[in-house]
Amino acid sequence: MDTIEWTPEELRLREKFVEFYEEDYQRPTRPLDTSFMGEADNRPAKKMKWRSYAARAAAIALLVAATSITTAIFVSEDYASAVKRSIGQKIFELRNDVVIAPEGEAADENETVWEIDDMKVVSKAKSLAPQLRIPSYVPPGYEFEKLRLSQYGDGTYTGEYQYKKGDAELVIIYHSILEEGSLYMMNNDGSLELEDRTVYFWEDSITETRGANMTLDGIDVTVGGDMDELDKETLIKIAKGV
Incomplete structure (x- = not known):
């Protein structure tokens, strides 16, 4: 060689x-849980x-x-x-x-993925995806975590903005589409007509999440997060700013 x-x-x-x-591959592992044998294991598990x-x-x-x-x-x-x-x-x-x-993390060879964890750099990502939108409203207390930008072989892209507020998470996802279609929502929780878009609200009691979907200018937009942190009024503010 x-x-x-x-x-x-x-x-x-x-x-x-x-x-x-x-650090990743030589980190000591936790001993086998033997509680099923009647031996209590009261050590708190570490949250990843x-x-x-x-x-x-x-x-x-x-x-x-x-x-x-x-x-x-x-x-x-x-x-x-x-x-x-x-x-x-x-x-x-x-x-x-x-x-x-x-x-x-790319789904296949036709997908290219970028991750950006500095909000100052996000605006420059438009050179990768000119249609990429930047949310103009995020509820108080949420901090930007990262933007995950995926580009596909057919020319479309997905931009997923991730935010955190303590343990609560908020995502705003933009997905460009080739053809306009009908937006079908499961767990529909009503809708709201805005000037240039219809906002469909949804909630999922199993995952305790709430959100909204809309389509505008050839882009599907999904907003979702913890049910305890997102009410309809907050979702409307986010929807107006996407």
């Missing part, structure tokens, strides 16, 4: 990959943070930005290759900003 030469910036990135890899994946990606992105790497990075051959595959990331430059594109 040929010897790989690393630049100082690539070495720093490689070290960070290795650090994440070892769903955003840990995005946080790791952001850390790598910051490292790349700090070292001024302006092209996609591919680490090949030795142990670093396995690390790269385990992280499952591609790193792209988007007008001087770094955007994460998770390889493993």
Whole structure:
């Protein structure tokens, strides 16, 4: 095997990959639950943070930005290759900003996915999807988590904005469509006619979620979140701002 030469910036990135890899794959696991044998296990279970994946990606992105790497990075051959595959990331430059594109989460080879966790960069994502809308109203207390932007081979895209307020989650999803059609809603909870759209409300008592759907300018829009945090008045404000 040929010897790989690393630049100082690539070495720093490689070290960070290795650090994440070892933390993920050498972390001690919890002993087997034997409570079914009559032995009580009163230790509290640790709640996994769903955003840990995005946080790791952001850390790598910051490292790349700090070292001024302006092209996609591919680490090949030795142990670093396995690390790269385990992280499952591609790193792209988007007008001087770094955007994460998770390889493993794409549905098929005709889908390209970007994840952006900096709201300042979101406006620049319109260079990837010119039709992408940016919500103008988000209820107080919700903080932006990330935008997951998927592009498909047929020219359509999906943009999913994710927000958090404590444990409560809010998503605003835009999906471009090729042909206008009828919007059919299950669990319909009424509708509201606005100037340029009809908003259909829905709720699901099983998942304790509430939301709204609408179609405008060739884009299907879905708003959804925790039932305790979203009432119709709030949904109407969000719907007017999508």
